[in-house]
Amino acid sequence: MEVIFLGTGTSQGIPIIGSDHPVCHSEDPKDKRLRVSVLVKWKNKNILIDCGPDFRMQMLSNPIESLDAILFTHEHNDHTAGLDDIRPFFFRQGDIPIFAHKRVLDALKKRFEYIFASTNKYPGAPGVIENVIENKTIYFQDLEIIPIDFKHNRLQVFGFRMEDFAYLTDLKSIEEEEVEKLDGLKVLVINALRIKAHHSHLNLEEALEFIARVKPERAYLTHISHLLGFHEEVEKDLPENVFLAYDNLKITI
């Protein structure tokens, strides 16, 4: 299994438009972060987790030629706004399977009503195949995908475990029985927004505590704000099995 970090930034991305913060003016490419998403390559299939506003550029810069499924963590715009841009994949492949909580599918239907229209559908609109996720194991072909259920402030969010890889973003609180699903991971990806506390995201200290509790072989931090600091400086002080993810990083599990 290979994982490509397509974006590792928080909702506004880095740099933030018009910001005079030094991190937003950094010349280190690792300090430029598109909105969060990862691509999981498994047996020549491309499984996307979240499809945010930078989806088109992420597909072009990697480049990705086919898309086999999209898993959504939750309905916030930084995780869903790119759905219309699946059109090139739809034109070549037909309807694209999407997997999400029923609440998230309902939100997508409001926002992208034309994609889900069953009558008089505009011929240029993309098509999707809806799959509702509950908090139980799903299968993509013979790949077992275990949803991990947690809270982003009060909003329910799903993370996903596939084999020994798990991707959890926008986490603030989680029940013990969900943490148990993360036993024996080789790679854990977890959100770490910034240094100071935040109402809906783990900060750096909380993310490191979470990693110490889960004990994966390696962990990567994502959904990063400019307020976390410069990539190079923050990474120097992390435990030896913890890394800051950066855009276009590829890892093999």
Ligand SMILES: [Zn+2]
């Ligand atoms: Zn987010």
